[in-house]
Structure formats: structure tokens, C-alpha cells
Amino acid sequence: MEYTAVIRTLGTAGEKYQTLLDSLNRQTVQPSKILVYIAEGYAIPKETIGKEQYIYVKKGMVAQRALPYHEVDTEFILFLDDDLFLPDSFVEKMYSFLEKNHADVISPDVFPNAERPFFGKCMMMLSGRMVARRDDGKWGYKVMRNSGYSYNNHPKSGIYGSQTNAGACFLCRKSEFLKIHFEEELWMDQMKYPLGEDQVMYYKMYLSGLKQLTWFHCGIKHLDAESTMVNEEKEKILIYSDFYFKTIFWYRFIYQPDKNMLSRIWSVICIGYTLGFTLFISTLKCNFVILRLKYRAIKEAIDFIKSEEYKNLPLIKKMI
Numbered sequence: 001m002e003y004t005a006v007i008r009t010l011g012t013a014g015e016k017y018q019t020l021l022d023s024l025n026r027q028t029v030q031p032s033k034i035l036v037y038i039a040e041g042y043a044i045p046k047e048t049i050g051k052e053q054y055i056y057v058k059k060g061m062v063a064q065r066a067l068p069y070h071e072v073d074t075e076f077i078l079f080l081d082d083d084l085f086l087p088d089s090f091v092e093k094m095y096s097f098l099e100k101n102h103a104d105v106i107s108p109d110v111f112p113n114a115e116r117p118f119f120g121k122c123m124m125m126l127s128g129r130m131v132a133r134r135d136d137g138k139w140g141y142k143v144m145r146n147s148g149y150s151y152n153n154h155p156k157s158g159i160y161g162s163q164t165n166a167g168a169c170f171l172c173r174k175s176e177f178l179k180i181h182f183e184e185e186l187w188m189d190q191m192k193y194p195l196g197e198d199q200v201m202y203y204k205m206y207l208s209g210l211k212q213l214t215w216f217h218c219g220i221k222h223l224d225a226e227s228t229m230v231n232e233e234k235e236k237i238l239i240y241s242d243f244y245f246k247t248i249f250w251y252r253f254i255y256q257p258d259k260n261m262l263s264r265i266w267s268v269i270c271i272g273y274t275l276g277f278t279l280f281i282s283t284l285k286c287n288f289v290i291l292r293l294k295y296r297a298i299k300e301a302i303d304f305i306k307s308e309e310y311k312n313l314p315l316i317k318k319m320i
Helices: 014-026 090-100 118-127 174-180 182-192 197-207 234-255 261-284 288-306
Strands: 001-009 033-039 054-056 076-080 105-109 131-133 141-143 148-154 158-161 169-172 212-216
Touching: 001 014, 014 158, 054 288, 090 105, 090 212, 105 197, 118 212, 118 261, 131 197, 141 197, 169 174, 182 197, 197 212, 197 234, 234 261, 234 288, 261 288
Parallel strands: 001 033, 001 076, 033 054, 105 212, 131 148
Antiparallel strands: 076 169, 105 169, 141 148, 158 212
């Protein structure tokens, strides 16, 4: 097996970036190249293992991944964020699972939702954001009609099928990735906070007919390069971006590609419940600042859907 490791970065992850590079250097199957796509205007990091090649590209979570990858001359690409720890035989095992299951894309369970506290799971379920499911032996993550997702609450170690995953790490063929034309989704980089790009990417793969896998309990660690401190202003940005994204994702990837009228009506009910519930909670708390913020995000998302910019985007086609 030959593969190229591609990393998107701002070059500011420091020791966590060094941990990733060291992890790649210890892999039982070494990458042919390590290509680092760094945002324009940022300095080349001092951390190194002496094998990286840096390429400056436009800044953005989508812009730094939705690339033609002309520099890649291997069949497979290992896509990475800059703040991960990978076990030594990680890539070798990922490839074997991919081949054994005749799949197109494999991602580790980077953020184990099954480990959430019970109260948190209940609140997420009521809001429709995330819903825990029993282990059916088949599915890891599934996208729901309200733009949220459901997850396996008790996954065993090993492989499950999925419709979405975390975008921090995945392995697939270069040709399969290019098929989804991820560059069509650059509208996400215009949001105030880069939210949901991984769900868009994976679900677009799923709708395109690519078979996806999630590898649970694999030993990968996310090292949180970005500070987890959230101040009041950042929280508002996150809330706005969440509702803006949720509205557009629902229309573009769930409602619009669906040609069945009854199915469309059910999708409308689902998104109506989710948006209505959260607006009701803000009203109940008398938090009218957040209520107006959520309402504005939904309205501006609808305005974008009506815009010429959106109408010029190629329609999403369901190949499943």
C-alpha cells in the first residue's frame, strides 16, 4: 500500500503538531509523502521530522481540503488535521479494514459521542441535535432528517457503516474524494465560524454512493489544538453559525434531493420540531438576545438559499 499524508493547518498547533508528525514517522506503513497545506499568511512551523513539504493555499476549513491534490501521486490519501496522535499500526489497520469490507472511505471515531454523560445525551436528544441509538451491529453514525445525527451508543471495538464522521482523519482513494467536488461547498467558509464542513463532506460522499466506515476504539487521540475556552462573544458566534448551517444543510442535502412528496413533508416536520424546540427554550428562559440571534441565523440562511449564489451551486444528486 502507498499513500500520501495531507495535513491542513495554520501552523499554530505547536507540540500537538509535532506529536502528529512523530506519529506518522512511527507508522508501520510509512507515507510516501507528507504534504502540509498551510493557510496563506501563516509562518511555516518550527516543528518537523524533516519529511514535510509545505504548500500555501487559501485559508478555510473547506478551502484547505477542497483541493485538486496535483502534488499527490499515490492512489490513497490519508487526510489529517494537525492535532492528532495516531497509534503505530494505525494506517496499516485502516487500509486492511477498507479492503476487507470493500469500502471507499474509513474514519476513526475521533470524538466518541457514546461517552457523553447521561444528562447531556438526554438534552441532545430532546433538541434533536444528536440521538443515541442501540447497537444494531451495523451503523455507527447516521444523518437525521432534521440536520442532526444519531450515533451508536454502545459500539464494540471494530468497524461499522456510517453516513457521517468527524473530519479530522480519514483514508480514501484520491479519485473517490475528487468525485464529490467538495469545492462546490466553499460557501461554508463564508460562515462566521467553520461549522459542519465534515458532515457536508461525508454526507455528500454517502449520497454519491461511496461506502463509509467508522472504526471504533482504535486508539486515536484528538489533542485539541484550539483552546476550549468559550467566551460570551464566541458562544454567540457558535450559536449563529450552528443555526445558519443547520438550515442550509437541511435544505441542500435532505429536502432538495428528495423527490418523494411524503418524505419531504416528514423532513419539514423534523426540521420544524428542531428549530421550534430551541426557539421555545430560549423564550422560556427569557433569553431574548439568543432568541433573536437564532432567528436571524435562520432568516439569513433562507436569504442565502434564495440568492443567485446558491442557485448557481450544482444540485446534490442521490446515487443511493
